[in-house]
Amino acid sequence: MLELERVESGYGETRVLHGLDFAVREGSVHALLGRNGAGKSTTLKTIIGLVRVQTGAVRFGGRTISGLAPHEVARLGLAYVPETRDIFGALSVRENLALAGRLAGDTPEWTIDRVIDFFPNLADRLDNGGHELSGGEQQMLAIGRALMTSPRILILDEPTEGLAPIIIQQIYAKLTELKESGLTVLLVEQNLNFALGLADEISLMGRGQIVWRGDAAALEADEEAHARWLGV
Numbered sequence: 001m002l003e004l005e006r007v008e009s010g011y012g013e014t015r016v017l018h019g020l021d022f023a024v025r026e027g028s029v030h031a032l033l034g035r036n037g038a039g040k041s042t043t044l045k046t047i048i049g050l051v052r053v054q055t056g057a058v059r060f061g062g063r064t065i066s067g068l069a070p071h072e073v074a075r076l077g078l079a080y081v082p083e084t085r086d087i088f089g090a091l092s093v094r095e096n097l098a099l100a101g102r103l104a105g106d107t108p109e110w111t112i113d114r115v116i117d118f119f120p121n122l123a124d125r126l127d128n129g130g131h132e133l134s135g136g137e138q139q140m141l142a143i144g145r146a147l148m149t150s151p152r153i154l155i156l157d158e159p160t161e162g163l164a165p166i167i168i169q170q171i172y173a174k175l176t177e178l179k180e181s182g183l184t185v186l187l188v189e190q191n192l193n194f195a196l197g198l199a200d201e202i203s204l205m206g207r208g209q210i211v212w213r214g215d216a217a218a219l220e221a222d223e224e225a226h227a228r229w230l231g232v
């Protein structure tokens with residue numbers, strides 16, 4: 001569904017991705033893991049058009065999307081939740097959701113009511129400003145906002161970062177529900193248990209390339225891959 005072919009990209013003169021080959025299968029949860037600085041966030045930003053592809057191609061549903069602006073990529077059904085969550089602090093929860101809903105087509109799969117049913121923690125917060133939310137509520141809003149665009153793929157950068165264990169469990173349960181509904185998910189995560197529990201497929205990244213591919217069982221059995229690409 002989503003394919004990166006020999007992608008090189010970076011910041012200014014600095015190349016971060018060095019001929020990245022990577023693919024996410026429709027209906028799967030794919031975890032992209034690796035040490036700090038490996039290039040995971042850059043990969044996501046390159047997919048959604050925030051970082052320009054220098055050579056190679058990004059394709060989505062067979063169509064080349066490299067070169068498109070982020071809002072054009074979003075319209076094709078790629079929803080990105082950055083590490084920083086980037087909700088609008090000055091807008092209410094309701095306004096944050098409504099704004100994202102404008103990106104959905106004429107027959108949106110998600111409405112504000114459906115997001116509230118899905119994340120009941122947000123129900124009492126609808127008229128609160130984004131800046132008034134706890135970290136967990138902000139993450140739920142960020143995911144809710146992504147869902148409001150009726151995405152075909154949900155792209156998450158470290159959704160558990162900085163959250164309390166109880167909130168992490170809630171987010172885990174919600175992503176499991178989305179997975180069971182058939183939504184395709186691309187997940188970057190430092191929390192290994194979280195990622196291994198959700199992922200159908202795993203790619204490890206090191207220095208701007210994919211260095212290992214497999215599933216959770218294969219990764220758990222491969223001590224060398226662990227030590228080499230994930231260990232501290």
Ligand SMILES: Nc1ncnc2c1ncn2[C@@H]1O[C@H](COP(=O)(O)OP(=O)(O)O)[C@@H](O)[C@H]1O
Pocket residue numbers: 011014016034035036037038039040041042043
């Ligand atoms: N905005 C930026 N400008 C310049 N270099 C950057 C920028 N963002 C990230 N980098 C560099 O790109 C490399 C990969 O970073 P990143 O994609 O954030 O890795 P990861 O998400 O795997 O921790 C790092 O060496 C980082 O310092």
Ligand SMILES: [Mg+2]
Pocket residue numbers: 040041042083
């Ligand atoms: Mg990162």
